[in-house]
Amino acid sequence: MRIWNLPVVDFISFDELEEERPVALVTTAGAWEAVADDLAHLNVIWRSNITDATIQQWANFTVDLQQLTINNSQLTIYAVGGGQVINAAKYIAYHTGLELVSLPTALTADAFLTWNSGVRAEGCVRYLETKPPERLIMDVDVLAAAPDGIRAAGICDVLSIATSLWDWELAAEKGENPEGMELIPWVADAAQSILDGALECAESAGAGDAEGLKQLLDCLALGVQLCNQVGHSRPKEGSEHHFSYSVENYLSNGLSHANLVGPGIIMMAQFQDQDTDYLERALKACHIPLDNIPEDVVGMTLKGLPEYVRKHDLPYGIAHELNIA
Numbered sequence: 001m002r003i004w005n006l007p008v009v010d011f012i013s014f015d016e017l018e019e020e021r022p023v024a025l026v027t028t029a030g031a032w033e034a035v036a037d038d039l040a041h042l043n044v045i046w047r048s049n050i051t052d053a054t055i056q057q058w059a060n061f062t063v064d065l066q067q068l069t070i071n072n073s074q075l076t077i078y079a080v081g082g083g084q085v086i087n088a089a090k091y092i093a094y095h096t097g098l099e100l101v102s103l104p105t106a107l108t109a110d111a112f113l114t115w116n117s118g119v120r121a122e123g124c125v126r127y128l129e130t131k132p133p134e135r136l137i138m139d140v141d142v143l144a145a146a147p148d149g150i151r152a153a154g155i156c157d158v159l160s161i162a163t164s165l166w167d168w169e170l171a172a173e174k175g176e177n178p179e180g181m182e183l184i185p186w187v188a189d190a191a192q193s194i195l196d197g198a199l200e201c202a203e204s205a206g207a208g209d210a211e212g213l214k215q216l217l218d219c220l221a222l223g224v225q226l227c228n229q230v231g232h233s234r235p236k237e238g239s240e241h242h243f244s245y246s247v248e249n250y251l252s253n254g255l256s257h258a259n260l261v262g263p264g265i266i267m268m269a270q271f272q273d274q275d276t277d278y279l280e281r282a283l284k285a286c287h288i289p290l291d292n293i294p295e296d297v298v299g300m301t302l303k304g305l306p307e308y309v310r311k312h313d314l315p316y317g318i319a320h321e322l323n324i325a
């Protein structure tokens, strides 16, 4: 058994970052544009622009970068961007054996802190074991300056505790938790407490205040480490995430993780007969739109969700019990 770690986190302005080693840059055009001036001092000798979350693209970049590592033992990967970038970079770093430094340009997800890479495969999202970044650089001014809709969108990966805990408890009642995923009450309590922390900081994180962004990072990190300790993601991933995996199949335009999980949280909480006002307030404070998925697509997704979660063998929750005509 292995218990994974979080990256070391340093709060440094990107333009004050000292780096002597040659850099392999993993980024997107938009993310790089936002911080290129601050990072102009890096010795970038290789660059890849991530455009989708497929293993094919990641593997191609890995092969390409491997050629360079032969003569560059000092080469270090810098991942500059959001969730899509860090997912790809963790894969590339793992398969090339290079050190990984993560420079988020917005707190869009918890992927900066996790040891796996979410990849689209066969109509679902699967998590491949890769590795956490060795180092996470937080430039709070950069995060604060990120566009409203992505700045603190990662709060979705904490607010999802509200619906996933409910699912975990339902599964316990129904005897549907497999060995190794049994409900652990104190872990559920710890998760609840992390959720409370996110609700408390939603407004200030959404506004880009340094304290709020720090607290959101704390919540994301503690949520990830709690799951690392227990060896699964039931405390913070349930039907709301399963909805997001399924709905992607009906959408041609790639909506962000938060744009899919946010509505998923509200809908699943409603099906669970939970109060949703406080969740909606927190999502709104972090500028996460709840109406970006077309209504007919939502309808189709909900209708097919019980079959979908069984087909993909996803952990038991409210999605298994939906009955929508």
Ligand SMILES: [Zn+2]
Binding pocket: 109, 110, 156, 157, 241, 257, 261
């Ligand atoms: Zn997530």
